[in-house]
Amino acid sequence: MNKVLFTIVLLFFGLVGGVLLLGSEPAPLGASVGIGQAMAGDTTGYVRALGPMPIQFPADHGAHPGYKLEWWYYTGNLQTQEGRRFGYQFTIFRNALAPPDSGEAEDGSAWRTKQLYFAHFALSDIDNQKFYAFERFSRGAAGLAGATPAPFRVWLDDWEATQIGDEMPPMRVRAAEDGVAIDFTMDLVKPIVLQGDAGYSVKGTGYGNASYYYSMTRMDTRGTVAINGTEHAVEGLSWMDREWSTSLLRADQVGWDWFSFHLGDGRDVMYFNVRNTTADVAPYAHGVVVGPTGDKRLLEPDNVTLTVLDTWESKHGGVYPSQWRLQIPAEGLDLEITPFMNDQELDLAVRYWEGAVRVEGTAGGDPIDGSGYVELTGYDRNALQFTDGI
Numbered sequence: 001m002n003k004v005l006f007t008i009v010l011l012f013f014g015l016v017g018g019v020l021l022l023g024s025e026p027a028p029l030g031a032s033v034g035i036g037q038a039m040a041g042d043t044t045g046y047v048r049a050l051g052p053m054p055i056q057f058p059a060d061h062g063a064h065p066g067y068k069l070e071w072w073y074y075t076g077n078l079q080t081q082e083g084r085r086f087g088y089q090f091t092i093f094r095n096a097l098a099p100p101d102s103g104e105a106e107d108g109s110a111w112r113t114k115q116l117y118f119a120h121f122a123l124s125d126i127d128n129q130k131f132y133a134f135e136r137f138s139r140g141a142a143g144l145a146g147a148t149p150a151p152f153r154v155w156l157d158d159w160e161a162t163q164i165g166d167e168m169p170p171m172r173v174r175a176a177e178d179g180v181a182i183d184f185t186m187d188l189v190k191p192i193v194l195q196g197d198a199g200y201s202v203k204g205t206g207y208g209n210a211s212y213y214y215s216m217t218r219m220d221t222r223g224t225v226a227i228n229g230t231e232h233a234v235e236g237l238s239w240m241d242r243e244w245s246t247s248l249l250r251a252d253q254v255g256w257d258w259f260s261f262h263l264g265d266g267r268d269v270m271y272f273n274v275r276n277t278t279a280d281v282a283p284y285a286h287g288v289v290v291g292p293t294g295d296k297r298l299l300e301p302d303n304v305t306l307t308v309l310d311t312w313e314s315k316h317g318g319v320y321p322s323q324w325r326l327q328i329p330a331e332g333l334d335l336e337i338t339p340f341m342n343d344q345e346l347d348l349a350v351r352y353w354e355g356a357v358r359v360e361g362t363a364g365g366d367p368i369d370g371s372g373y374v375e376l377t378g379y380d381r382n383a384l385q386f387t388d389g390i
Contacts, residue, residue, distance in 0.1 A: 043068060045099030046246040048208030052200040055214060057192070061168060061242070062149030065115065068096050068246040072147070072154045072161060074173055075260065075373035076184075076221050076238030077356050086225050086234060087124035087340065087356025087373070088182055090173055092117060092154050092161070094140065094147065115140030119156045120348060121175040123182065124356045125227060126340040131355075132227075133346040134177040169219065176226070184223035186238050188216050190294040195270070196286065201243070203274050204253055204284040211245035217260070217268035217290045237262045239373065253277070253284075255352075255378015257306075257321070259337065261359050263370040266292030269333075271299060271326070273306065275378060289331055303330055312342040318379040320345070320353045335361035337374065351380040 047066035064070055073091045098114045117140050122133040138145040138156050147154040152168035154161050159175040169188040175181065193215045195201045201213035222235040239260050258272040271287030285306075287299035305327040312322035324337045337357050344355025352375065359370035 043208075043246050045101060046096065048246050049200065049210040049212055049244075050208055052198045053212070055194060055199040055212060058150045058152060058168060060149070060212075060214075061147075061152045063094055063115075063147040063154075064244040065094075065096060066100055067244045070094050070244030071242075073241040073243075074161065074186075074238055075354075075356075076219075076236055077262075077371040077373075078184075078221060078225070078234035078236035080232050080234055084232065085126040085340065085356075086232075087126060087344075088225075089120065089122040089354050089373070090159070090161070090175055090182065091121075092119045092145075092147075092156055092159070110142045111139070113139050113141035115146075117145035117156050118349075119159050119175075120346060121159060121177060121180075121182075122344070122346055122354060123180050123225065123227075124341060124344055126356060129341050131341065131344050132178075132180045133348060134175075134180070135346075135348045136177075169216065179226075179228045181226040182223065183226075184221050184238070186219040186221045186240075189218040189220055190216075190268070190290060193217055193288065193290055193294075193296055195288060196298075201286065202284075203256075206247075208245075208247050211243040213241070213243045215242070215260075215270065216240040217270070218262060237371075239268075255376070258375040259287075259324075259326070259372065260374075261337070261357065261370050261372020263359065263363070264368055265363060267331075269328075269372075271304060271306070273301075289328070297331070299328065304328055309336070312339075314343075314345050314353075314380075316345065316347060316351060317381045318345070318351070318353075319381075320376050320379050332364035333361065333368075335359050335368075337372075339374070350377075352377040353379065 046068045071091055071093045075089050077087050079085045095116045096114055097116055118135060118137045120135050124131050136156050140146050145156040152163040161171055161173045164170045164172055164185060170186060172185050174183040195213040195215060199212050199214055200210060202210045217239055219238040221238040225232045225234050253274050254277050256272055256274045260270045262268055268290040273283040273285035275283045285301040289297045289299060307325040308321040309325055310323035311319050313319050322339055322342055326335045326337060337359055340356045340358060345353045354375045357372055357374050359372060361368060
């Protein structure tokens with residue numbers, strides 16, 4: 001097991017008393033793991049994403065234990081009838097501790113498993129400028145955590161996403177921690193979008209640095225948000241991303257910036273760039289525009305200009321971009337993207353920024369607005385970095 005996963009397992013079992021143990025050297029209290037290191041490790045024996053393959057439903061809604069890592073990822077912007085605004089993120093990750101054919105048996109005990117599940121749940125109370133973030137860890141055994149395709153269910157304890165009725169979607173997402181809770185039902189407005197080349201999404205050069213990736217870009221969402229015992233009925237739009245892979249980042253890639261948003265004219269936009277450690281090397285970037293009826297148009301780096309307009313410094317030491325101008329001439333879009341609140345940093349085992357944003361600008365010269373989510377990884381200057389055994 002590599003040191004990052006060993007650290008996570010120690011965290012889960014509560015054996016370190018708030019201190020990460022790396023070999024014999026204690027790490028600073030409150031330190032996090034760098035995103036590159038969290039996704040590193042020995043990939044021998046795992047299946048790699050090497051090219052397009054048929055993506056099949058409902059099978060691919062479930063787990064892919066031959067791959068090292070995968071996630072089920074939900075974000076959305078919602079509001080009450082009175083206009084009070086909330087953003088949320090809910091993600092369940094599966095991380096394999098050993099390849100399927102490693103010879104480490106899983107039989108003999110209901111507790112034995114090669115799968116570690118962990119989950120992140122965050123809520124942005126935008127009008128009150130308060131941000132809540134939580135995480136959980138569990139082994140994928142004894143019913144504690146897992147994923148099934150039909151009926152669809154992915155869960156960790158009582159945090160879960162499940163299908164409603166005979167098919168998925170529609171679905172239900174719910175999570176609760178320390179007086180903060182969400183309980184939503186979602187229905188798909190547009191067809192599922194296969195990202196990249198028929199679902200094969202390359203993140204950079206190198207053997208297998210890619211994922212299989214599909215999205216449910218626009219889902220009508222309604223339900224409740226609860227904070228400290230007060231429940232609020234909300235509705236709005238959600239986005240689901242689904243990826244599985246064995247490796248994503250090369251040694252010279254430090255993290256990524258990922259954008260998704262819903263525009264008022266019915267279009268949905270996703271764009272990401274994977275950043276390199278040296279500024280003189282262009283990042284790897286890709287994206288898609290999904291039209292009001294579900295038609296898909298790919299975005300390549302030479303079709304997009306992304307300019308950082310402002311930054312925000314975290315109390316934990318990272319400096320994040322905090323405002324952008326996104327120009328997509330082929331779509332007639334000139335947009336300014338601004339967080340609803342600057343501090344939407346998840347201070348968890350892996351520290352990163354993930355938050356609700358507003359979108360304002362023009363489409364073909366006419367005013368347009370929207371909302372969405374941005375994820376920023378690899379900006380934490382104080383993240384633990386390992387140079388041996390990874």
